[in-house]
Amino acid sequence: MRTLTVGAVLALAALLVPDSAVKSTEVELVKVNRAETVDVSPDVVWILAVGSDARPGEDMTHTRGDALQLVGMNTKTGAATAIGIPRDSWVSIPGHGTNKINAALYFGGPQLLGQAVGNLVGVQPDYVFISRFEFFEDMIGDIGGIDVNNPIAFADDFIKPKGFKKGRLHLGGYDALAFARIRHDLIRGDFDRSANQQRVLRGIQSTVRAKADQPGFIERGVFSVIQHMHTDLSPVELYRLGQAVAQVNPGKITNCVVQGSIGDMGGASVVLPYVDQARRYGDDARKDATIKRC
Amino acid sequence: MRQRTRHGSWVIAAVVVVGLATGGCNNSNDGGPGAASTATSSASAAQVVTTASVGELAGRLPQARRDQLVSEVRQVVDGWIDAAYLSGDYPRTDFAGSWPGFTARAQAKAERDGDLMSNRDIGASIDGVESEKRQVTLDVLSIDKQPVGVTARVVLRFATTGDTVKDVRVAGRLYLTKGKQGWQVFGYDVSKVDL
Numbered sequence: 001m002r003t004l005t006v007g008a009v010l011a012l013a014a015l016l017v018p019d020s021a022v023k024s025t026e027v028e029l030v031k032v033n034r035a036e037t038v039d040v041s042p043d044v045v046w047i048l049a050v051g052s053d054a055r056p057g058e059d060m061t062h063t064r065g066d067a068l069q070l071v072g073m074n075t076k077t078g079a080a081t082a083i084g085i086p087r088d089s090w091v092s093i094p095g096h097g098t099n100k101i102n103a104a105l106y107f108g109g110p111q112l113l114g115q116a117v118g119n120l121v122g123v124q125p126d127y128v129f130i131s132r133f134e135f136f137e138d139m140i141g142d143i144g145g146i147d148v149n150n151p152i153a154f155a156d157d158f159i160k161p162k163g164f165k166k167g168r169l170h171l172g173g174y175d176a177l178a179f180a181r182i183r184h185d186l187i188r189g190d191f192d193r194s195a196n197q198q199r200v201l202r203g204i205q206s207t208v209r210a211k212a213d214q215p216g217f218i219e220r221g222v223f224s225v226i227q228h229m230h231t232d233l234s235p236v237e238l239y240r241l242g243q244a245v246a247q248v249n250p251g252k253i254t255n256c257v258v259q260g261s262i263g264d265m266g267g268a269s270v271v272l273p274y275v276d277q278a279r280r281y282g283d284d285a286r287k288d289a290t291i292k293r294c
Numbered sequence: 295m296r297q298r299t300r301h302g303s304w305v306i307a308a309v310v311v312v313g314l315a316t317g318g319c320n321n322s323n324d325g326g327p328g329a330a331s332t333a334t335s336s337a338s339a340a341q342v343v344t345t346a347s348v349g350e351l352a353g354r355l356p357q358a359r360r361d362q363l364v365s366e367v368r369q370v371v372d373g374w375i376d377a378a379y380l381s382g383d384y385p386r387t388d389f390a391g392s393w394p395g396f397t398a399r400a401q402a403k404a405e406r407d408g409d410l411m412s413n414r415d416i417g418a419s420i421d422g423v424e425s426e427k428r429q430v431t432l433d434v435l436s437i438d439k440q441p442v443g444v445t446a447r448v449v450l451r452f453a454t455t456g457d458t459v460k461d462v463r464v465a466g467r468l469y470l471t472k473g474k475q476g477w478q479v480f481g482y483d484v485s486k487v488d489l
Contacts, residue, residue, distance in 0.1 A: 076403075216350025218445060219435040223352035226437060236471045239435055239443030243469045243481055 043076045044289050045244070048114050048125040049201070050105065051180065052132045060132045061109050065102040067180060067197045068113075070121055072289035078249035079289045082201055083121055083281050084194030084257035090270040091120050100270060105130075120258070120273065122282035127233075127241075137173030142224065143211065145172045146203030150196075154185040176200055190271060191257050198255040205248055212246035256281055256294035344372055344428040349447065353436030363441050364432060367470060370395035370477050371430050375450055378412035379464065380425050384456065386417040396479040410464075410486045421456035444470045444477070451489070461489040 051067030054060035068085040087102040093116050096107045104116040110128040118124035131139075140146060148169050155163025160178045163185075171179055180200045186192035211217045222242040226235060233241075258281065260273035284291045346368040348360050355363070378392035389412040393401045409415035413423070428450055435443040450464040466484030470477045 215431070215447065216352060216433040216445075219350060219352035219433050219443065222435055222443065223437075235435070235437045235442040236473075239471060240469075240480060243443075243445075247481065247483070 042126070043074060044287060045073045045075065045127070045241070046123055046125045047071045047073070048110075048117055048128045050110070050113065050128060050130045051136065051197070052105070052130050054132050056134070060130055062106055064100075065105045065113060065130070067194075068102065068117060069194075069197055069201060070117055070123065070125060071201070072123070072285050073244060073248060074252075074289035075244045075247070077252065077288065078247055079252035079254075080205075080248045081254045081256075081285045081289045081291050082198045083278070083285070083291075084191075084198055084255070085117055085120065085278075086190040086194055086258065086260065086271040086273065088190055088269065088271045089120065089258070089260065089273040090263065090265060091116060091273065094119070100268075120275065120278050122279045123286050133177055137177050139224075140171070140173040140176045140204070143204070143207050143221070145170055146176055146200065146207050147171075148176075148179065148196075148199045148203045150179075150199070152187075154182060156182040156185055171200075171203070176203070191259060194257040195255070198257070202250075202253065202255075205245060205253075206250060209246050209248065209250070212243075218242050218246060252290070254285075254291040254294075256291050342425045342428050344368055344375075344430060346371075346430040347432070348434060349431040350433040351436060352434065354439055355434060355436040355441060356439060359439065359441065360434075363434065363444070366477050367432055367444055367446055368430055370470065370479065371446055371448060371468065372428075374468075374479070375428060375448075379450065379452060380423050382417075384417060384420050384422055386413070389414045389417065393479070395477065400478075400480050400482065404482070410484060411482070416454060416458050419456060419458040420454040423452050423454055425450070425452045426461070427451040442471065446470060448484070463487050463489055 047070075049067070049069045049071055050065040052060035052063050053066040054063040064087075066087060068087055070083040070085065071080065072083075073080045085101060087100065089101040090098060091101045093099050093101070093104045093107060094112065096104070096112075099107075101116050101120065102113075104113040108115075110130060114125045114128045148171060150164050150166055150169050153163060153166045155161060156178070159182055160175070164175075164179060169175075169179075180197045181193070182196075183189050183193035186196075208217075208221070218239075222235070222239050225242075226238060258273050258278045260271040263270050263272045281291055281294075346364045348355075348364060351360075373394045374392070374396070377394055378389065382388075389408055390405075392408075392412040393404045396404055404411040413420075429448070431447040433445040433447065434441050446468040448464070448466060448468060451461065453459075453461050464484060464486045466482065468479045468484075469481040470479050472478070
């Protein structure tokens with residue numbers, strides 16, 4: 001498993017391309033045959049996307065992950081899937097007994113976190129991407145914001161007092177981060193928040209795909225990522241990954257969140273994840289990055 | 295081959311792609327002598343030569359290196375254009391080897407997309423091809439003054455003769471990185487339209 005710290009690849013899901021109204025007197029439509037592909041090895045790339053709650057000055061590779069999404073991307077078919085992991089999931093952490101899964105980042109850095117998530121789902125990530133809040137906000141701003149479909153209104157007295165309305169929303173950097181972080185007002189807490197994180201990922205990928213046509217968009221994006229991260233990947237590998245993200249087909253994206261029961265461990269509220277379900281997701285998506293049903 | 299005609303928005307998007315590629319020819323942000331450098335392609339004397347230039351550049355790249363890059367990538371693109379569309383004895387049914395500058399996987403996929411990524415769809419019913427426009431614009435990612443990734447925006451227009459007479463435009467993007475074998479196409483997003 002390779003490890004790097006970056007934000008821009010929190011982007012492997014998508015929204016449907018919006019329908020366009022066409023006036024026949026103004027636009028001529030022609031039938032267009034189109035083909036596309038990206039050669040990235042392996043065919044199915046697994047990336048653990050981590051949102052770190054590191055504050056300025058903290059080493060974000062040794063804090064606690066605030067958002068955990070295991071993302072698979074099939075570069076042959078354009079399919080992608082995101083498996084959301086509640087951050088409070090109580091699991092075995094190799095060499096450190098049992099603890100909340102996001103503590104693995106604190107104990108052993110990205111490698112150990114990747115291992116812990118990989119053991120839960122049964123799919124080991126090829127890459128671990130970690131982003132901190134500031135860069136995440138900047139990245140959303142750089143791409144001009146994102147659109148999400150919000151199924152239910154919610155708010156947070158501190159982060160977003162005015163809240164988010166139900167429906168289709170356009171979010172800038174701060175709002176996208178708030179949308180992905182808030183959980184207290186959500187009926188199902190961490191599970192709903194994980195689903196919201198997947199909505200943000202969809203929005204990012206959708207924007208990236210839509211703007212990939214713009215001359216130099218991918219090149220500027222990858223350049224920005226390289227400027228802001230530490231990585232053992234070569235620029236060539238990053239460039240190929242960036243192009244692969246843009247090739248994900250919005251119609252071939254599936255998202256699921258690992259469910260669980262709420263427990264108490266030494267006074268701390270934790271999620272006892274349904275391991276069988278997590279493994280089923282992993283087994284289902286391992287070879288083709290597609291989950292048939294949640 | 296996939297045909298993206300399920301949503302009107304896709305068609306619009308494709309038209310926009312073509313528009314961007316066409317309009318991008320003057321979009322060089324360097325304005326230097328690397329822009330609009332030209333060379334004769336390997337096609338016959340009657341064929342149009344390829345114009346190639348740097349479009350958008352992320353990072354820094356010295357002018358001499360830009361010129362070299364344009365030349366190297368143009369050769370790869372020309373290799374594909376000639377082998378897949380313009381060269382060969384028509385009527386023609388054999389399009390194997392039409393993607394000489396592609397990675398093995400990209401080559402295999404292009405072969406499956408052969409009706410778009412070559413003239414396999416019309417090769418048997420034409421007796422000649424004449425190019426009308428060949429244009430390549432490079433969007434470049436450069437790290438430490440070395441080019442590491444390129445999107446080549448390609449526009450090719452040609453006319454066919456024989457049983458099938460028509461003008462065809464091939465346009466889209468090729469994605470290239472440099473390996474031991476030089477610049478190679480590892481991905482593409484290409485459309486082919488009858489004009």
